[in-house]
Amino acid sequence: MAAPSLALEVFLYFGKLWDVVFWLISFMVFCYKGYNLPYPGNAYEMEFTYLFMYLLVEPPRLFLGSQGNKSVRAGPLWASMVLAGFVLFMHVYYIVAQTFVLRVDYWMNVISLVFLSAQFLLSGTQALDFMRGA
Secondary structure, X not given: OOOOOHHHHHHHHHXXXXXXXXXXXXXXXXXXXXXXXXXXXXXHHHHHHHHHHHHHHHHHHHHHHHHHHHHOOHXXXXXXXXXXHHHHXXXXXXXXXXXXXXXXXXXXXXXXXXXXXXXXXXXXXXXXXXXXXX
16 A cells, blocks of 8 residues: 655645745735736736635645645545646746736746646656555
């Protein structure tokens, strides 16, 4: 029988901490950009809304990944990986497609993508191991 992954749990734990930092800094950066930069039409509202949608998807994704790992079940890990698709879209959007990309935006999203990639790969590996061990 397969065992839980310490590496996955470490990446999920520090990913949670990073997400808090990421969200707070992103919120402050968006406030700065909204006040100082000339956004066209509804672009600011849409991009700011994505930040709040992140709060609806990222905590459940991390929770499912951790629960699947700790309970040695593949289902929650697969669900976590599906939710990672939206998070991936958001980070890539914030790097290449948002109206104004500041350096702080770029580097914060790159760091988030590193965490997301590691979590995704480790979750997939664990889910396959759990399925083989069942």
